[in-house]
Each structure stands twice: as structure tokens, then as C-alpha cells.
Amino acid sequence: MGQLYGDGDRGGAGDRPVIRVSASPLSMDRPGKLQHALEVIYDFVRGESEDAVGHGGSKYLPFFGTLFLFILTCNLIGIIPGFESPTIEPSVPAGCAIAVFCYYNLMDFASKA
Numbered sequence: 001m002g003q004l005y006g007d008g009d010r011g012g013a014g015d016r017p018v019i020r021v022s023a024s025p026l027s028m029d030r031p032g033k034l035q036h037a038l039e040v041i042y043d044f045v046r047g048e049s050e051d052a053v054g055h056g057g058s059k060y061l062p063f064f065g066t067l068f069l070f071i072l073t074c075n076l077i078g079i080i081p082g083f084e085s086p087t088i089e090p091s092v093p094a095g096c097a098i099a100v101f102c103y104y105n106l107m108d109f110a111s112k113a
Contacts, residue, residue, distance in 0.1 A: 041065075041068075042065070046058060067096065074086040074087045075087060
């Protein structure tokens with residue numbers, strides 16, 4: 001079903017936890033519906049990051065992708081009857097803004113070090 005640790009030896013990379021679920025492996029020949037959906041999201045976020053940042057946008061793709069999926073999930077929760085979107089509260093967008101501000105400044109500091 002899955003694997004929690006690397007190759008099993010106790011030296012080097014085998015000690016780092018690896019979470020991998022291989023119930024249905026990704027395939028280039030016969031991609032499933034989930035793989036198609038994830039590729040569409042990936043292509044969208046990658047394209048937007050390249051447009052906003054420029055040539056080096058793929059370096060920030062994990063942060064942009066996490067932020068995108070968080071905001072998308074929060075807004076989709078609001079569609080469900082009986083639930084309110086978490087982004088209604090001012091603290092959620094403020095938290096996202098603070099995270100972006102800190103990330104921006106940390107990446108600038110790291111690029112100059």
C-alpha cells in the first residue's frame with residue numbers, strides 16, 4: 001500500500017521519512033482522472049507564477065501552490081450549504097498576507113546571502 005521510510009538502511013537518505021501511497025501509480029500512458037485534475041492545477045499555478053515572477057517563478061511554485069490550494073479549499077467550503085467560507089473572517093486573509101510578506105522578505109534575504 002505505502003512506504004513510510006526510504007530503502008531501509010540506517011545510513012543517509014534511508015532515515016528520512018518518505019510518505020508515498022502507491023495504490024495507483026502515476027502513468028504517462030494511462031493517466032487517471034485524479035492525475036488529470038492535479039496536472040491542470042499544476043499547469044495553472046506554474047503558468048501564473050511564471051507570469052507574475054518571471055523566468056524564476058518555478059522556484060516559488062511550492063509556496064504558490066500551497067497558498068492557491070488553501071484559498072481554493074476555503075472558498076469551496078463556502079459553497080456547501082450550512083458552512084461558511086473561512087475567508088469571511090478577516091484573520092484568514094490577514095494570515096495569508098502575513099505569510100506572503102514573511103516569505104517574500106525571507107527569500108529576498110536568502111538571495112542576498
